[in-house]
Amino acid sequence: MSKPLVFAHRGASGSRFENTMKAFKKAYEQGADGIELDVQLSEDGVPFVIHDPELSRLAGIRMPIASMTSAELLKVRVGRKYCRLFTGGHRIPTLMEAVLFCQTYGMALNVELKETVAERPEHIAQIVDMVSSLEDVHISSFDYHSLEKVKEADPTMETAYLIRKKAVDWEQLDRYVSADGFHFSQKFLKEPYIDKLTAVGKRIRVYGVTGEEPIIANPPAFIDGWITDYPNRFH
Numbered sequence: 001m002s003k004p005l006v007f008a009h010r011g012a013s014g015s016r017f018e019n020t021m022k023a024f025k026k027a028y029e030q031g032a033d034g035i036e037l038d039v040q041l042s043e044d045g046v047p048f049v050i051h052d053p054e055l056s057r058l059a060g061i062r063m064p065i066a067s068m069t070s071a072e073l074l075k076v077r078v079g080r081k082y083c084r085l086f087t088g089g090h091r092i093p094t095l096m097e098a099v100l101f102c103q104t105y106g107m108a109l110n111v112e113l114k115e116t117v118a119e120r121p122e123h124i125a126q127i128v129d130m131v132s133s134l135e136d137v138h139i140s141s142f143d144y145h146s147l148e149k150v151k152e153a154d155p156t157m158e159t160a161y162l163i164r165k166k167a168v169d170w171e172q173l174d175r176y177v178s179a180d181g182f183h184f185s186q187k188f189l190k191e192p193y194i195d196k197l198t199a200v201g202k203r204i205r206v207y208g209v210t211g212e213e214p215i216i217a218n219p220p221a222f223i224d225g226w227i228t229d230y231p232n233r234f235h
Helices: 021-029 095-105 115-119 121-131 144-153 193-199
Strands: 005-009 034-041 047-049 108-113 137-141 158-162 181-185 203-209 225-228
Touching: 005 021, 005 108, 021 034, 021 095, 034 095, 034 115, 047 095, 047 121, 095 108, 095 121, 108 121, 115 121, 115 144, 121 137, 121 144, 137 144, 144 158, 158 203, 181 193
Parallel strands: 005 034, 005 225, 034 108, 108 137, 137 158, 158 181, 181 203, 203 225
Antiparallel strands: 034 047
């Protein structure tokens, strides 16, 4: 039985500032199999690797990502004050930079489509085309309509639906035909959720794990991947 792949959540975000090239490089150094990252769109439709739809938390700037051009975003520096490992000065990477990184280091990639992408689904085909050169890649989202658009652009692109307790029909999970897999929080690793999720036969990856949970040492066969801030704890 193969072990679940380990995806570094926003890179090795437990030890480097999230969604930065330094976090991705650290994930590689810590033995991660893949990178999980978030994508938002600039005003001119360029996919950037950043979690929030605006810059307050990450850069101290009250500006929506979607109101800034790609040239403006490339000048922004993100980081966190008062912590040496997370201090500012990091550029916001473009999705293409992240794709090239994964190609260079032979890493898998999990691209999560965020709010600004869901609001402008006409850009999804561009994102699919951008990541399709990778050997191991899948696209995830909390927005199911975005996954439908991914499948319209490329029926062979693997997709994963990020599920919340009250946002899905737990009795008819098989109706989410545009999702090849489900990603969900470790808090759903219990009944009745496990039976419902495994019954549909889709790929399953679990996020929010720290590497210290007892289940990590002997994972059940239905888990295909872990998504964690601490990839070094899984080897």
